[in-house]
Amino acid sequence: MSLALLPQGKATISFPSSSTYEGVVVQGSAHGEGKFVWSAPADWPPDKKFRKEYSGWFDRGSLTSKGKKSLYVLNKDIYQGEFEDGRAHGKGTFLWEDGRYFIGEFVNGKVHGEGKLVYPDGKEQQGRFEPCTAYWYKPLNIPPRFWPGNPIELKIFTDLLETEGWK
Incomplete structure (x- = not known):
């Protein structure tokens, strides 16, 4: 897939599971600062509150925050x-x-x-x-890449960034 077709910039992404990602996307991957919120598992009791989230740093889709x-x-x-x-x-x-x-x-x-x-x-x-x-x-x-064809929905997409690729 051409890099031109991959999402770039600040994005809010909703997944069919109701999980969400909000943050920077570079070449179709979470990269830089962002937040991923997981939805409750299907077998989670409906009367019990569920919270699972990560706020921090991503490196090409991986939760990595060395030194941060x-x-x-x-x-x-x-x-x-x-x-x-x-x-x-x-x-x-x-x-x-x-x-x-x-x-x-x-x-x-x-x-x-x-x-x-x-x-x-x-x-x-x-x-x-x-x-x-x-x-x-x-x-x-988290899903390593976000791009058209994946079973996701790009809800909001703004502030496009220019990039010269991974450094």
């Missing part, structure tokens, strides 16, 4: 920090709904490295944390 803070919210759990390939990776803070929080290093979506875990009662554990057997969350995925 991004925010990920899943219902009442919150992660703020660096991402790589859709996973918490680098320095970050994770706050659980029950009031616990961890400040430190993450590797491939797991707590791993130097950090501090603080419990709701104020007790702390500080030091080097080894990865546990459970992932924090599976990698966060």
